[in-house]
Amino acid sequence: MSAGERTPAEEAREALRAARAGASGEPAEGDAGSADGPAQGVASEARPGEVARAALRAAVAARRQGEAASEEADAGPDEPAAPAAPQPTPAGARPGDAAREALRAARREADRGERRPRKTTPHPAPAPAEGRSAHAQAARDMRNFLSTAFRMPDLADDPEAEAPPRTETPEPPAEHAPMPPAPSTTPTRTPDHPAPPHHPSSMATPHRDSELRRTFPPFAPRPEPQDFATTWWGQAWVDALEHTALDVNRLARGRGYADAGNVDAITVTPGLVLAYVRGSRPRPYRVQLRLRRLSDEDWERLLEAAVDSPADIAALLDKELPHTLADRGVPLLPGPGDLIPQCSCPDSGRPCKHAAALCYQTARLLDADPFVLLLLRGRGERELLDTLSRRSAASAARAARERGPAALPGVRASEALAGRPLPPLPAPLPAPAHPEAPPAYPAAPGGPDPFALDQLATDAAARAHALLTTGRDPVGGLTLWQDAVRLAAARPGSGLTAATRSLYATLAAAVDRTPAELARAVAAWRQGGLAGLTVLEEPWDPPAGRFDRARPLLLAADLPAFRPWRNHLTHPAGHAQLRLGQDGLWYAYESEPGQEDWWPRGAPDLDPVSALTTLDIPDAL
Template sequence: MNAARGFPAFPRQRAGARFATAWWGRAWIKALEDTSLDQILLQRGRAYAKTGQVGPITVSPGRLAAVTEDEYDTVVHVEQLTDAAWERFLDQVAAKAGHIAALLDRDMPHDLVEAAEDAAVPLLPTVGDLEPRCTCPDWGHPCQHAAALCYQASWLLDADPFVLLLLRGRDEHDLIEALQRRDLPATAPPGTPAADAFAMGVPPLPNPPPLDAAFAPLMLAPAPGVDVAALRVLAASAASRARELLTSGDLRTLTEHQDRVRMSATFGLDLGLDAAVEAWRHGGVDGLDVLESAWTPPRKDLARAQALLESGWENEPPPEVDRWRNRWTLGERQVRYGRDGRWYPFARRGDAWWPAGPPERDPSALLH
């Protein structure tokens, strides 16, 4: 059945009115704006939509249409899903009772869209999926009339996600009827009664594996298109990182750059990160941070460091130290205060400062 739904023209909107507010409506607008070749026409389309110059809208499978106030016939085509794709989509909807309830409540769950994408069923349009056509003389893609129609359609999608499903080829009645014909998942066998399960008590956990256990390298056979040596390094890196997290309790997430430095320091990879590797070997994430960034420590921390520096020279006055933020310099030596509360030594190599050893709590021990 070639279903179609008609919607009355939107009246003029108040100043500051927004378009889509639901996440799937915003995805529709993003597809429109990413496809556009002219931001000026988009701006005109937004104004045209808000001033009520688009007539009644008709939504049918693969087609969004309206006649504008200027008497232009405006259409936006959306690719319909195949019968096989619809079957895969219905499988995803029927797999979870909450999906059906959400759709009937006019909601489009994130996990349903993600599950559909995993099943190769694209519900939400992306760049190039919206094909505008208009009888106006403007060659824009889209023109302001088609852009206005798409912006107003985001209001329809906000209110009812079945509008999106109709554009993809099926109306609400067909979908509900198809879901009712599907077999329900087999009932799971009865389990242990709750009272019996609680009466069993909690069994003891097994002993954890020793943290100093050596990692056995993966023994992988060569395979076409697979860099086996690189895979061994990655597996060893993951094991090393897991052991480090277990022993240190430091659960900070590493950036891509930090992880490259860690791997280079651990496995001796030549990635052109010499100073960063030295910093990592002396202080890990915090050592790398003091190498790459400057910051202003709290005054009480600097005052404590000054007191330690003065006491480190006993009966003689301490030398004059050039202080800048967390970096204190004395001739060819420098210490940098880390966010972990330790001072890191640096030595000059040419025009650059290089990490020169493990950190200390007392800066005088490094500058003396």
């Protein structure tokens, strides 16, 4: 195509301008110099689509005749070069059909031009770049023109596809069907098995589910129509839909969609039911059902009503909605006009058939689980059960406090003995003269020492006898250490035998002392009891008088001068000592010379000389 020749798109534009100018009675721009334009053979009353189609076919035929010489050299034996003659067009054809046919013809011509070099010899000569660019430019111009002049579908679209009707009355067929395009002499490649359009199996997102978002899988198709609701609350949902609908035909279509399984997975959130419903078009429609959420005051009344009736809580746990819970003045179930549908389809009905299908399938969900209805009203299942559990426990505890403890059967002892005179107590028995000896305890392997057990029993009997006869316990005020010393001193016998050593070790460990300390304390206890133990452990400063008179008395008895220290008088040789107790008695002690290891000896006496002479020490005198 040379630079002076016009492209098919320019020819089509000129023809379209001429047709529009002829219809309006005004000349179109650019018609004066186009005596050979394709619009000259078109009647003045022809439609723009017919003019564009005729112009396009004339331009294509002219271009084919100009390229006939080059095509005869390259064409194969099975590819004739006869141009396609334009077909007459019926007067009733629609502009959209004419534009579709023109676009298909342009695309086929472009495909034929692209495939033509492949049918030549294995090493064909390359076509001139100017011819290829002009041919491609012509096809692009025609596509741009038609895409801006009309809203065109793809080549694979079926012109006979029926748009979704706005009403249930089917659209009558067109009186004049569009003329099929003229058969092309160039073979086209068509797939043997065209792949159907791919659609996802589900548009739901169950991975985003939470306490306030639940996604339910789609219901399978049902071979026979059945009731969508079998429970009273599910039927109330269906009634709310059917009492609001203005067209029963849309409800029937919605039931058909639901039975056929056209409703995808259903997502329920507070106040909203969402799903995609397949209709007459390949792309599904996005459908929503909105329901008002309950306020906090409504939920408070509903929960209080459920807590007051444990049977209602038990029914909810069994996936049932009791009538008493729905009749407490809270709008739990939807009424006429409460369901607000919204669909992406062009149908203006309320509800449309897609929303009706979703509503029917939602009734099946409510039949299986009434907590779906409670979720629509604003609360999740786990939150409701936890709240009901806490409130039930608090209510039971409050009722128990108000009711008080249950009265036990019978008569109180104070009431039974209130009017009954009591007899006088009997006279006490005389105290025994002495405590009885305890029974003998046999020895057992691994058991306690029977001798030590007998000693403890004898000591307990003596203390009980003293308490009975005197009214006081003689050893009740002793410390743990003093009582251990008393028990060790009360053991009969003398000397550190094996049994004594075992007893001393046990008692010393109990009071955190050593057996040697316990043995010295036992000697002091045997010398003077608790006072003797005090003299051993607690030195003190005696007042003037009795302590000062002791030294002259010792000198008068031909004894050396004793060294005084606090309440102690020590022999100069360091082997004898006198200690004055707070009870006024003198206690004698002896030790190895120079060792300061004093042990109680003898018996205490008021006279220091007499207390010292009781020592079996000849050198002391």
